[in-house]
Amino acid sequence: MKEIRKDSITGDLVIYASYRNQRPHDMVNTGENFNGNGEEYSSECPFCRGNESKDDELKDSIELDGDWVSKSVANKFPIIDMSTEEIFGEHEVLIETFRHNGSFYNMNIEEFQFFFTLLVRRVDKLEKEKGIKYVNIFKNFLRNSGASLMHPHSQITSFNLIPPEIQKELQVAREHYKKKKSSLYDDIILAELKYQKRVVYNGKYFLLYVPYATRYNGEIRIIQKDDIEFGKLSVSHINEISYILKELFKKWKTYQGEIPFNMLIHTYPVDNKEKDVFRTHFHIVPRKYNFGGFELSTNLFVCGTDPNQLAEFLKFQ
Numbered sequence: 075m076k077e078i079r080k081d082s083i084t085g086d087l088v089i090y091a092s093y094r095n096q097r098p099h100d101m102v103n104t105g106e107n108f109n110g111n112g113e114e115y116s117s118e119c120p121f122c123r124g125n126e127s128k129d130d131e132l133k134d135s136i137e138l139d140g141d142w143v144s145k146s147v148a149n150k151f152p153i154i155d156m157s158t159e160e161i162f163g164e165h166e167v168l169i170e171t172f173r174h175n176g177s178f179y180n181m182n183i184e185e186f187q188f189f190f191t192l193l194v195r196r197v198d199k200l201e202k203e204k205g206i207k208y209v210n211i212f213k214n215f216l217r218n219s220g221a222s223l224m225h226p227h228s229q230i231t232s233f234n235l236i237p238p239e240i241q242k243e244l245q246v247a248r249e250h251y252k253k254k255k256s257s258l259y260d261d262i263i264l265a266e267l268k269y270q271k272r273v274v275y276n277g278k279y280f281l282l283y284v285p286y287a288t289r290y291n292g293e294i295r296i297i298q299k300d301d302i303e304f305g306k307l308s309v310s311h312i313n314e315i316s317y318i319l320k321e322l323f324k325k326w327k328t329y330q331g332e333i334p335f336n337m338l339i340h341t342y343p344v345d346n347k348e349k350d351v352f353r354t355h356f357h358i359v360p361r362k363y364n365f366g367g368f369e370l371s372t373n374l375f376v377c378g379t380d381p382n383q384l385a386e387f388l389k390f391q
């Protein structure tokens with residue numbers, strides 16, 4: 075079966091071909107699957123506790139019993155910095171846990187809570203800086219996803235512009251609002267809850283689901299149900315998102331192993347002017363497969379993961 079599907083959030087067109095990967099428990103050996111059984115400390119690693127150097131620029135940290143458990147430092151090789159007026163912003167690295175062998179696949183709920191508490195605090199701080207229009211949050215896990223260091227970390231970049239991917243999503247949401255007089259994200263939440271088969275977990279603050287169409291085989295999304303800005307998330311929001319990620323990655327691991335992935339958090343632009351059209355959401359993108367010439371030459375992506383089947387497998391008990 076082949077059909078053309080449209081991603082409701084990004085507007086991307088996808089060729090859905092159900093025969094492409096029929097095996098639901100598709101264990102792929104990417105040649106670098108994570109091994110979480112390593113040591114908690116590595117003497118070689120610049121992010122490990124005890125290996126701090128004098129030129130580290132510490133931005134903020136969460137401490138427990140006098141030691142940091144999660145911290146943010148300036149990126150020593152920034153994509154973006156304050157050196158020009160044309161494009162400027164900060165680039166920080168958030169070390170999610172002090173454990174070198176930590177990962178989303180094995181972090182406990184407190185580790186997720188410390189990490190999110192720090193992340194929320196950093197976003198709030200960076201959004202207040204002069205001239206900043208957008209704060210971008212992303213995570214690369216393993217080299218296939220763009221990560222250069224093993225120690226678990228995420229990154230934040232602030233910008234004096236709104237990145238094109240966000241512009242694209244904003245445009246899709248504006249068009250929906252114009253046509254339907256309602257928020258695209260509220261409508262997705264309502265439709266998913268009604269249909270049920272793609273819902274993985276329905277929380278008080280967040281909905282976790284597998285989208286009907288996405289460029290990236292097996293992508294998972296989380297939509298925040300209310301319009302509280304990321305930098306103002308409450309302890310209850312942080313606790314729920316920590317629970318969701320911990321449970322999701324536990325399940326994900328049994329589905330396909332500890333594979334590389336990216337997590338992208340799309341938040342409101344700093345001006346918060348379009349709260350009725352846009353909503354904070356997460357993209358969790360497995361990096362099992364690489365793209366080929368077909369995708370690069372056409373900007374059409376072929377997707378073979380059945381969202382209903384994947385959601386059924388991942389559903390929280």
Ligand SMILES: [Zn+2]
Nearest residue numbers: 119122174225
């Ligand atoms: Zn380390």
Ligand SMILES: [Zn+2]
Nearest residue numbers: 243340355357
């Ligand atoms: Zn998005």
